[in-house]
Amino acid sequence: MSFVSTILNAVGLIFLTHAVYSAHEHTALSSTSQSSASGTPANPASSLPLDIVIELLVAVVVLSIGIVLSSTPLKPIQWNKWAGAIEKNGRKENPYRILEERVGFWDVRS
């Protein structure tokens, strides 16, 4: 699972960087060429080519999947599962341990 998520994260980052760089280059190029041709500034967002938009969206989706896959396992939110995990792991985190151990009443001489 960690191998797949690493690959997805790497691919997503490359695509994202590439898409952002392409968008930047495209706006820089088209604004200079348009301003030299007609003198009126065009709206760069509307003239962004479809392949850059698609690349950006794919990169975001791939990255999201990669991040979700590489996240740590979720903690239990149901009482019985949480308590069961504590029991199976040796009761170290049991918040009710004090009721059984009772340090305040500890008999040192026993």
Added chain:
Amino acid sequence: MAFPDLLHPPSHTSQSSALRLSQEAPRILAKAPTSSLPYPLSLLSSSETEETWTIYENLFLSCLRTGDNVSARKCIDHLTARFGAVNERIMALTGIYKEAAAADTAALVKVLDKYNEAIQADPTNMPVRKRKVATLKALNRPADAIASLVELLDLSPTDAEAWSELSDLYLAQSMFSQAIYSLEEVLLIFPNAWAMQARMGELLYLSYLSSPADPSTLSEALRRYCRSLELCDDYLRGYYGLKITCQKILENAPKTSSKAVAASEDLPPPSPAKVEKLHELATKKLAEIVRRASQQEPGWDGYDEAELIAARALLDRDAEVIVR
């Protein structure tokens, strides 16, 4: 932190780890936690963290447990220097040290007199009151211990630790109804404490064994075990209790079935078919837990060794009956 075990009270750690911790004591104690400079400057140079004093307290208890009174004395000296000798908690810890150092019963009675003086000076000093109960218990005076604990609970009726201790003291005297009452108080404070629900089942089962007159005690025990299993998945102690309670009910079934209908006041007893099903479930789950824990499957390796052995013995006894 280098010693994660020291952040928990030592009564739960194993003998070997307590010994290891108390062997580390001289090294931990060598680092002075407080600065020797006067007040405003000491704030700048102190190496105190949130955990420092928890570690000292638990190290103190570990040292006493392994009989290293010299290191324990050093711990308590550090704690007294930091918090002062009149701090309630420090008074109780100093008392523990004196209890451990007391050579004979007369010396222990002297410690008890010190506690009585402290309680007269401040009747709400709970840590010292608890020490008094523990000392009376060590002196083998259970009636006085119970009386003193009841007095404590009059002052502080929401102290679940004290109610739980009272329940155990009553149980040691075989006073089942009082023990059950005390445990009910614990459950009023912490209704979701699964171990206490199972403990309630155990008390009810024991009280049935001592006076097997009322079969509704057993069905109440069955309900308590079911509640503990509802609160905690794969709870070994709960399934163990469920299994032996079901066995007991099924043994008694032919005798009680005629009376049971008449005796049902609030809740009817569970039907034999239901008890049979619960018994099957408990057997299946116990076998699964024992199998997975003995194979040390990841996430299943924290069960208590003694409990696993007991569960295995119970299952083996069952198998023998079937073979015969």
